[in-house]
Amino acid sequence: MRKFFLLGAVLMMALFAACSKDNQTYDPVPQFNRDVDSIKAYLKAKNLVADQDTVSGIFYKISAIGNGIDSVKSTRTEIKALYTGQLLSGKVFDSTGTTPRDLGYAGSLITGFQFALTKITKGGKIRVYLPSYYGYGPAVNKDIPANSVLIFDIELTDVTNP
Template sequence: MLKKLSQFTLALIGLTVLFSSCKKDYESIQVVDGRKIQDYITANKLTVTEDSLKSGYFYQILTQGAGTVNYATSDTVLYNVTVKGLENGNVYWASAIQGNRGTLAGYVNGLTSSDGTMSANIPALRDVVLRLKPGGSARILLPSYLAYGKNGVGVVPSNENIDLLINTFPEKSQNVLDDRLINDFIKKNSLTMTKGPTRVYYNVSTAGTGTTPISLTSTITAKYTGRFLDGTVFDSNTDGTFVTTLNSLVLGWGDVIPGKLTKGGKIRILIPSDRAYGSAGKGSVPSNAVLDFDIEIVDVTN
């Protein structure tokens, strides 16, 4: 009996040792992400600061901004962001290319792309913005669990560490910012433009030879190309099949075309965001985007 028990005990000990040797120690996502971020910092020789709560993100103030005080939670902040993968460098979203976002500094933690496919709650954004003055910029290295998580969002894959750039504008009014961006664009491209009463800038290259006046309710056939200020074309119809009325389009068209063009007329207009798609944006047009249109009136009927 003792012999059998002894053999059983030895067998049990053997199995315990076997299973123990096969057992794997799995690291937490916090440990994995932390190591990757530290490796990235070292490889790129970055000078960064760990967040005060040691939640896992690091930040680097690139430009402090103007003025004497940092943003307060109740201050309006106009900003844009670039979101890219930390390790692979893939740019998943760059609102800086076309438009900008705007909210109170205390609510900057929400981050949703224009098409709604990249939504996340990122408190690190708010925390870092409150360390900036208007016009300041910063870089934030985010572990995946503080960004888009284990499931990813939209084009961002699972467990993706994020290298995020936030750039704030010195202006606190979207109208003032739009006007500055338009004037910078005009100067850069040596354009001659007239500023209308609704802050839409325009240049009439051909008034047209038609006799039918254009009103907001006129049916017009037009050719057009719509661009962002970086030159990206977001919409166009150049075959003369676009038929519409001005009161069904963005306000900027109706602000300048009536009384200035007839059939055959051509105009270029730069539309501030509030006379275009505003803070909501639409389709491929992001929030607060200034638009650049070339328009030709093919036909007019009343």
């Protein structure tokens, strides 16, 4: 009888543990608003100016438009670029250094990176400030914490359209 009571108690504890709710559910709208506020505060603190896309809410600053001819025309466009990705804290999480990297198809990149590529042509340079929704969202990715605003400095060095 004692064995059944102990087994029942263990099963009840397991049931309660399985049914407990995580109160931290991801809600993209409030997170997006927090991210935009963080970007605005960052820009103000650093005395930087950036445009904000009215549709996506992504902030960007183009420093060179490029040759005006070779642009990303589809998700199947092959991309080669120089870039550095960092967090608002300044911590660099990825960089090509001085050697352009073959990034594969434009459609395989995070949404915010794709957005940046549509703003420039071959030889163009852009800095984008991405709300987490356009980066990795609530997922943790190596050195990138969940819900992180990302900053990318990108130079589009080559474009091959299908």
